[in-house]
Amino acid sequence: MIDHLDHLVLTTTDLAACEDFYTRVLGMRLEVFGAGRKALRYGNQKINLHERGHEFEPKAHLPAPGALDLCFIAREPLDLVIAHLQREGWPILEGPVARTGATGPIRSVYVRDPDLNLIEIAEYPT
Template structure:
């Protein structure tokens, strides 16, 4: 068995934590979780994204935590057409897509958006 099994969480550094919470809970439909002393996480499936606000990061932290430096790909639990309809309902602009890409385990169909910090967010459907 490999040493690493799966990703538990990652940390997202943001400029405006309220705007980030709104985007990931409303547009991306993740669940907001609070933990520790005033900390926030965004849950989806068996993973989560912990939030750090720039200038108020929790220790230990990345060597150079900066907003807008991530490129994340999420696999949707619904058809990509439903994702596109939801993004349009939220009036959230789609940068590109749907386009075919190569995912970690198989081909995927993806759309791209940016979060409030301009991180690139890819939302994909597995192609079967």
């Protein structure tokens, strides 16, 4: 019945810090749509942004910053991602480590975004 994820919503306490992390550190594109709403676009997906206390309706029952664990597949080798994170001064919590992704084994590193969501960045072996 379901084919793929189109978008998800991330609730943040600090829009500027959130935008900076996802654009500067992860390389996503900031997009403004609708009545001033914001999203982070990457590939064929996007992350809509809600600021805590100013969420758009309808919304999750308990929208909360820091409640997400997200895994992104990098479009470049993980070693280049690690080097980029180091240049940006963004701490790696763990990794690289072997994990299992949606379609098989992956190699991952873990960081936290400004709201303390757990962000996994991974590559599938070539």
